[in-house]
Amino acid sequence: MNAHSSPTLWNRLVLWYHQMGSPPYFYAFAGRWRPWFIAATLITAAIGLYGGLVLAPPDYQQGDAYRIIFIHVPCAWMSLFTYAFMAGCGLVGLVWRVKLAEILAMEAAPIGAAFTFVTLVTGSLWGKPMWGAWWTWDARLTSELVLLFLYLGVIGLYHAFEDTRQGARAAAFLARIGAVNLPIVHYSVVWWNTLHQGTTVRLFGPSRITWPMLWPLLTMALSTHLYLGWSLLGRARVALLELEGGKDWARAIALKDAPHG
């Protein structure tokens, strides 16, 4: 009989998952980890920006203008990553009704919308000197714009409900519809562009990227991922306190932090 052997990795994962579902546990966990995320974000961003803006050589075609890539591309990756994260958490919330998954999905939406917005703005700033236009109806740009609308729709629907959890479930459902729709939009716009014989713009000037340009890019990508953790943990803590305002653990924290004890 070996029933009381040490817990396997799987057991620990299951335990961790169930503990994370408990709001007071997650609140304390997020409070412990958030400073590490802040520090790691700032350090990797400083290294990545120094590597990208100072150490990397200028591009032979685009000169120094290409350096916006170190902001633009990590944000574009994160806009999709955050959407996948939001839709995944939303699905967990819809299927198992985990309160914390709903909160993480809804708190990720504004961060993802911000990444998408930064991507669109830096893209058009980059496009003006490179192709001579702020905007072009390229498949990637159009999909990114539709992605922004999807994010705004999710945020808007979430806030349209009186009841927070009901709004979170409806918005998570919308996020799932959007996850199906986004590839369809992308490919239909590709098809539309070829039909119209529109401008054949390549988004990236250099076809292959050298190591001195690549490593700052990857460092910035890591930094934006860490920023997501930083921002999400803080937002989720506030949302948890708001949602659980009547519970004892939230009250205890509020009393502890109150000026008069």
Place this chain on the structure above:
Amino acid sequence: MSAPSARAGYVAVLRRDLLLAWRRRGEAAFPVLYALIVATLFPFALGPEGALLSRIAAGVALVTVLLAMLLSLDGLFRPDYEDGSLEQLLLAPQPLGLLLAAKIFAHWLTTALPLLLASPLLAAMLHLPAAVLPVLLAALALATPLMSLLGALVVALTVGTRRSGMLLALMLLPLMVPVVIFAAGAVAAAQQGLPFIAPLAWLGAAFVLALVLAPAACAAALRIALDA
């Protein structure tokens, strides 16, 4: 006492919605009037040159019809939600998706069909070449049911919220982008004398897919939005 069959439920919901629409038949004219007014504004905004208007006619007719449908979508579930009959549908023994399919079909008959009948008028006002008109009608005949089905899915999520027309447009626009691209693509191809069957076939495929999936997804959305 056994419950009536699913087929009987479908027919009953369809009859009821069509009867309600018939009792207020003046309202069926509003989307058509809206589309006519919008189509009238385009020549004022762009100038009355026939060549320019005939180039944009199909696109304007398409977008106008879809916007007119968007305006009418808010009324798909809201009156039933307010008088409580929507909850009766949720409690009914028949499959909810099927009953909602009846409601969506009734909505298409009362709002999209008048628009479809008025679209030759829109096309003529904007000098669309007569040879392209059948393609436009075919594209609209496939695009409007898609709009009804996808719109019902989105509007089901907003039942039980405060009145929010702008939110509906924001949620529906990303879903409609492919539909507009393929419908306009068919008409543009026909106008240039190119083969136009492929985009119509894509629209048809999307319509069949939506016809199967959308009512069930709409039922799930409605259960979430009403927390039932």
